[in-house]
Amino acid sequence: MRNRGVEFAVGLFVLAGLLCTAWLAVRLGKMEAVGGEGYPVQARFLDVTGLKAGSAVEMAGVRVGRVESIGLSPEKRAVVTMRIDKGVTLTDDAIVSVRSSGLIGDKFLKITPGGGDPVKPGALLTETESSVDIQELMGKYVFGGVKEEKK
Amino acid sequence: MVTDPEAPPANPVTRLGAASLDAVASLGSYAVFTARGLWHMVSLPWQWSKVVRQVYFVGVKSVLVIALIGLFTGMVLGLQGYYTLVKFGAEGLLGAAVSLSVIRELGPVLTAIMVAGRAGSSMAAELGIMRISEQIDALDAMDVDPVRYLAGPRFAAALVSFPLLTAMFDVIAMIGGHLTGVTLLGVGPGVYWGRIHDSVVLEDVTGGFVKALVFALLVASVSCWQGFYAHRRPGGFGARGVGLATTSAVVASCVAILAGDYVLTSFLM
Numbered sequence: 145m146r147n148r149g150v151e152f153a154v155g156l157f158v159l160a161g162l163l164c165t166a167w168l169a170v171r172l173g174k175m176e177a178v179g180g181e182g183y184p185v186q187a188r189f190l191d192v193t194g195l196k197a198g199s200a201v202e203m204a205g206v207r208v209g210r211v212e213s214i215g216l217s218p219e220k221r222a223v224v225t226m227r228i229d230k231g232v233t234l235t236d237d238a239i240v241s242v243r244s245s246g247l248i249g250d251k252f253l254k255i256t257p258g259g260g261d262p263v264k265p266g267a268l269l270t271e272t273e274s275s276v277d278i279q280e281l282m283g284k285y286v287f288g289g290v291k292e293e294k295k
Numbered sequence: 296m297v298t299d300p301e302a303p304p305a306n307p308v309t310r311l312g313a314a315s316l317d318a319v320a321s322l323g324s325y326a327v328f329t330a331r332g333l334w335h336m337v338s339l340p341w342q343w344s345k346v347v348r349q350v351y352f353v354g355v356k357s358v359l360v361i362a363l364i365g366l367f368t369g370m371v372l373g374l375q376g377y378y379t380l381v382k383f384g385a386e387g388l389l390g391a392a393v394s395l396s397v398i399r400e401l402g403p404v405l406t407a408i409m410v411a412g413r414a415g416s417s418m419a420a421e422l423g424i425m426r427i428s429e430q431i432d433a434l435d436a437m438d439v440d441p442v443r444y445l446a447g448p449r450f451a452a453a454l455v456s457f458p459l460l461t462a463m464f465d466v467i468a469m470i471g472g473h474l475t476g477v478t479l480l481g482v483g484p485g486v487y488w489g490r491i492h493d494s495v496v497l498e499d500v501t502g503g504f505v506k507a508l509v510f511a512l513l514v515a516s517v518s519c520w521q522g523f524y525a526h527r528r529p530g531g532f533g534a535r536g537v538g539l540a541t542t543s544a545v546v547a548s549c550v551a552i553l554a555g556d557y558v559l560t561s562f563l564m
Binding site (some may be wrong): 147150151152154156158160161162164165167168169171172173196197200250254 | 354496
């Protein structure tokens with residue numbers, strides 16, 4: 145015996161549940177199809193403390209991509225792979241800086257555009273500014289390291 | 296535990312041994328029952344119409360209570376989160392606080408506990424009554440595998456319904472957080488949803504669904520097993536056994552959910 149009413153209700157329930165799942169996974173979880181949208185660009189830093197995979201990449205305050213992965217190069221530098229949105233072109237002299245939104249805010253990458261040649265997907269940007277270690281800065285201030293460095 | 300009325304009274308060490316053997320036997324019976332239920336969930340021929348009926352019972356009938364619990368959980372998180380974050384001048388983080396706590400933790404756990412109370416108890420009672428009224432024995436006599444006929448569709452229905460209900464809970468709870476945080480307390484809607492969008496990553500969402508699937512298996516297997524063997528309960532038999540099985544199904548499911556949650560969270564972190 146088939147009960148059309150029950151089947152309709154179950155169909156509706158599954159549809160609503162799948163819609164919620166899709167919204168969570170695609171819209172919030174930023175699930176990407178194989179390869180993902182946009183193109184990868186790498187940048188080498190001395191220090192990326194606080195930066196995480198998924199952090200925002202911004203240019204002039206506009207989100208233009210996200211951090212895909214963070215790894216260590218053979219010469220012990222942090223190499224960050226960013227995925228930059230399609231339609232946004234970076235130049236080889238663009239400056240990539242690790243910035244923080246507020247005192248306790250998340251770290252993000254800020255790109256200051258340059259005027260050089262456009263980069264190809266997978267290129268390595270070397271003009272970078274690392275994150276500021278506030279404790280190290282305070283230590284230098286307290287123990288006079290700041291002045292010594294100025295000399 | 297079967298005791299011989301003419302045997303001498305047992306000393307504490309004997310009683311401890313008997314209790315340990317009982318516990319191991321129960322655990323073994325539960326493991327075998329769960330493995331058989333899982334196998335019969337995917338064994339041919341599939342029991343589509345029975346699964347649909349169980350999804351209707353476990354999933355569709357739980358939507359209203361899940362929606363209500365989700366809404367109020369989100370609202371209270373919005374309220375608590377706002378008054379905590381405003382002390383640090385960080386009320387802009389409200390969206391992140393509500394969404395991450397709901398998606399990672401509260402969504403799967405509260406959904407599972409509510410469904411264990413609503414559907415798990417009823418599974419145990421239904422199977423328990425079928426057991427004491429000898430319907431399960433009748434199935435056995437007709438050469439119909441009762442685990443396949445009764446547990447398989449319930450396992451499948453729980454595994455389908457729990458993730459969907461959890462997804463609904465998550466979305467409704469974030470809307471609840473919006474109601475208190477944005478509508479009542481004045482956080483900017485762009486800041487609230489922007490923060491949610493920035494802070495939630497795919498690992499959070501998949502972690503929540505992994506939890507929902509594990510909890511589904513725990514609730515369905517514990518509830519069905521309690522009902523299926525209601526006649527073997529040491530505390531009583533007949534109607535009393537069914538009552539005890541139903542209570543145990545809910546209590547054991549909730550304990551299993553929370554203990555499993557701790558283990559899963561430590562793996563997913």
